[in-house]
Amino acid sequence: MIWAGDIISKFPNFQISKFMLEVKNLHAKVEDKDILKGINLSVKAGEVHAIMGPNGSGKSTLSAVIAGNEHYEMTEGEIILDGEDISEMAPEERAHKGIFLSFQYPVEIPGVSVTNFMKTAINESRKAQGLEEMPANEMLKLIREKSELLEIDRKFLSRSLNEGFSGGEKKRNEIFQMAMLEPKLAILDETDSGLDIDALRIVANGVNKLKSENNAVIVITHYQRLLDYIVPDFVHVLYQGKIVKSGGKELAYELEEKGYDWIKSEN
Amino acid sequence: MELKEKLISSFMAFEEQIDTDTDLHDVRTAALKNFEEKGFPTKKLEAWKYTSLNSVLKNDFTVFPKMESALEFADVKKYFLHEIDTYKVVFIDGVFSSFLSSTTHDGIDVCLMSSALTKPKYKMIIDEYFNKVASQEESLTTLNTAFSKEGAFINIPRSKVADKPIEIMYFSTGNETALMVQPRNLVIAGENSHVQIVERHQSLSGNAVLTNAVTEIFAKKRAIVDYYKLQNDQNSASLIDNTYISQKEMSAVKVHTFSFGGNITRNNLNFFHEGEHIDSTLKGITILDGTQHVDHHTLVRHATPNCESHQNYKGIYGDKSTGVFNGKIYVEKEAQKTDAFQQNNNILLSDKATINAKPQLEIFADDVKCSHGCTIGQLDERAMFYMQSRGIPKKEAKALLMYAFSNEVIESIKIPELKNRINKLIAMKLGVNMGFDL
Numbered sequence: 001m002i003w004a005g006d007i008i009s010k011f012p013n014f015q016i017s018k019f020m021l022e023v024k025n026l027h028a029k030v031e032d033k034d035i036l037k038g039i040n041l042s043v044k045a046g047e048v049h050a051i052m053g054p055n056g057s058g059k060s061t062l063s064a065v066i067a068g069n070e071h072y073e074m075t076e077g078e079i080i081l082d083g084e085d086i087s088e089m090a091p092e093e094r095a096h097k098g099i100f101l102s103f104q105y106p107v108e109i110p111g112v113s114v115t116n117f118m119k120t121a122i123n124e125s126r127k128a129q130g131l132e133e134m135p136a137n138e139m140l141k142l143i144r145e146k147s148e149l150l151e152i153d154r155k156f157l158s159r160s161l162n163e164g165f166s167g168g169e170k171k172r173n174e175i176f177q178m179a180m181l182e183p184k185l186a187i188l189d190e191t192d193s194g195l196d197i198d199a200l201r202i203v204a205n206g207v208n209k210l211k212s213e214n215n216a217v218i219v220i221t222h223y224q225r226l227l228d229y230i231v232p233d234f235v236h237v238l239y240q241g242k243i244v245k246s247g248g249k250e251l252a253y254e255l256e257e258k259g260y261d262w263i264k265s266e267n
Numbered sequence: 268m269e270l271k272e273k274l275i276s277s278f279m280a281f282e283e284q285i286d287t288d289t290d291l292h293d294v295r296t297a298a299l300k301n302f303e304e305k306g307f308p309t310k311k312l313e314a315w316k317y318t319s320l321n322s323v324l325k326n327d328f329t330v331f332p333k334m335e336s337a338l339e340f341a342d343v344k345k346y347f348l349h350e351i352d353t354y355k356v357v358f359i360d361g362v363f364s365s366f367l368s369s370t371t372h373d374g375i376d377v378c379l380m381s382s383a384l385t386k387p388k389y390k391m392i393i394d395e396y397f398n399k400v401a402s403q404e405e406s407l408t409t410l411n412t413a414f415s416k417e418g419a420f421i422n423i424p425r426s427k428v429a430d431k432p433i434e435i436m437y438f439s440t441g442n443e444t445a446l447m448v449q450p451r452n453l454v455i456a457g458e459n460s461h462v463q464i465v466e467r468h469q470s471l472s473g474n475a476v477l478t479n480a481v482t483e484i485f486a487k488k489r490a491i492v493d494y495y496k497l498q499n500d501q502n503s504a505s506l507i508d509n510t511y512i513s514q515k516e517m518s519a520v521k522v523h524t525f526s527f528g529g530n531i532t533r534n535n536l537n538f539f540h541e542g543e544h545i546d547s548t549l550k551g552i553t554i555l556d557g558t559q560h561v562d563h564h565t566l567v568r569h570a571t572p573n574c575e576s577h578q579n580y581k582g583i584y585g586d587k588s589t590g591v592f593n594g595k596i597y598v599e600k601e602a603q604k605t606d607a608f609q610q611n612n613n614i615l616l617s618d619k620a621t622i623n624a625k626p627q628l629e630i631f632a633d634d635v636k637c638s639h640g641c642t643i644g645q646l647d648e649r650a651m652f653y654m655q656s657r658g659i660p661k662k663e664a665k666a667l668l669m670y671a672f673s674n675e676v677i678e679s680i681k682i683p684e685l686k687n688r689i690n691k692l693i694a695m696k697l698g699v700n701m702g703f704d705l
Contacts, residue, residue, distance in 0.1 A: 111671030
């Protein structure tokens with residue numbers, strides 16, 4: 001019989017963690033300006049976390065740093081995914097490990113169609129996992145299935161990525177990509193901004209259908225509105241680079257009611 | 268002996284090879300005189316400000332190719348569009364290779380300049396077209412004219428369509444330590460005719476090569492000419508390409524220039540209009556690394572009303588490579604309703620790469636639509652992160668962006684096999700093996 005303790009002593013790097021994502025004492029700066037000043041956040045599989053906060057509190061920086069954007073310099077702390085420190089990994093390696101970031105401002109890439117982009121992304125991920133390329137018919141089936149989920153017109157898929165897309169189309173396309181890539185941990189950065197109520201419903205519906213016991217979602221938002229559709233298990237309030245308050249979904253309502261001045265006055 | 272003196276003194280020896288009792292001889296003599304007066308261009312000339320030939324001209328070039336060196340088809344197959352049947356006019360060290368060529372006189376003429384220049388049955392054509400659009404002033408063009416003897420001769424008579432693409436291929440073997448060749452091509456596309464041509468200069472060794480080529484193209488009424496120049500030569504090979512195009516009414520001529528290699532490459536591409544509703548297209552993709560240098564000098568001379576010209580050049584410059592784009596659009600007073608468009612986009616991949624871009628518009632008519640746009644930038648970091656965050660590795664993401672950047676030009680290639688080839692060459696140049704097609 002082998003005890004877990006034996007395994008741990010034999011393989012000191014092997015950690016048994018109940019958390020999917022652990023962010024520990026995370027500090028980050030951009031161009032010598034400190035933005036994140038010691039973030040701690042733990043997310044289990046199956047959970048939805050919301051991160052709220054006033055403008056400039058570091059919400060988007062946090063999502064960018066977790067996804068590996070080299071524009072930001074991580075100066076201290078750890079980012080652990082399934083027991084493995086990913087903070088030195090390139091963005092693509094983190095994506096291969098199951099991290100997905102839905103951008104607040106998706107980038108336009110003229111000349112690359114949505115379909116070709118997704119094919120490349122999926123096959124690069126498969127390559128990294130030592131798998132063969134996905135057969136063309138399987139890819140087509142997957143694209144059809146996921147585009148229906150997000151109520152995306154097929155014609156849309158042959159257009160250049162994000163080029164000339166409306167705000168709502170861009171966000172729907174982000175969630176379509178999430179559906180295609182089936183990440184372990186999805187970070188939705190202000191996915192609700194620029195969406196009308198119908199688009200918001202479609203996007204939220206898509207996220208909810210993709211949600212399972214095996215994955216987790218971090219929703220970054222300024223407003224409580226999106227959280228009516230994607231209901232969080234935990235709400236964290238970010239202010240001046242730190243999480244200053246955590247609670248259940250009722251915290252979002254409290255924030256909506258009292259406004260961010262409440263947080264500012266307490267800190 | 269300096270190259271200029273060597274060339275001038277070897278003209279006598281050249282004369283012994285040819286019939287001097289012809290009008291052509293007078294043309295050659297006059298051309299040599301012009302070159303003798305002007306010599307090789309230097310950076311003091313505005314048009315050569317950013318391109319110096321000095322380092323190339325220092326080589327001790329052999330200016331007369333000897334007899335044909337043999338090449339096995341299998342060894343050079345990869346340079347041809349071997350997946351499809353084509354006409355081929357192939358030269359090895361400047362000498363025609365009948366073994367590698369596939370010429371025709373069946374309805375259309377795809378053959379040798381030397382036979383066109385000497386055979387009586389072509390005399391009328393030669394008298395009418397030879398050296399008629401090429402510059403009589405520009406020193407390198409006249410140098411070529413003086414020694415003009417060999418090259419491709421393509422004559423597509425009225426209402427004929429060349430049933431397959433024509434490949435003009437110049438190989439240099441490296442049998443000479445340094446070789447200078449001066450090919451001369453003449454293309455005549457008759458009324459309502461259609462022809463597709465691919466031209467390539469390929470060195471097979473690391474020995475120095477200097478090619479000073481002149482191509483004259485005549486597109487008659489409603490003729491369609493698609494001309495592709497593939498420049499992916501060794502780093503020891505330099506090319507000066509002088510192309511002159513004369514277009515008659517309603518003709519459409521497209522020239523695509525793909526510059527992926529070579530030491531110093533200079534493209535002088537000149538369009539002249541005679542007649543209305545002419546369409547001229549000039550497109551290019553330049554992808555350089557190391558210390559490669561490519562200079563695109565284009566001229567579209569709008570002399571008649573209701574004509575269009577479209578220029579679209581994309582450049583990607585890495586390492587210490589340098590590029591020049593000088594695009595001149597000249598609209599004469601009579602050329603009302605001209606629609607001239609010029610676009611030049613560049614990406615610099617390193618701090619040491621350079622691009623000198625200069626749009627030049629000279630407009631003397633008052634009712635025209637002329638526009639030009641020039642951009643110089645770096646790869647979009649935001650786009651890079653976006654793609655990486657979707658699992659596409661940096662190198663592939665970079666390649667994908669560069670493909671997308673060049674795609675407008677790739678898309679307009681009319682020969683599918685060539686398009687494939689260009690895609691592969693770009694992937695090779697970028698060091699990736701892409702599983703997508705754009």
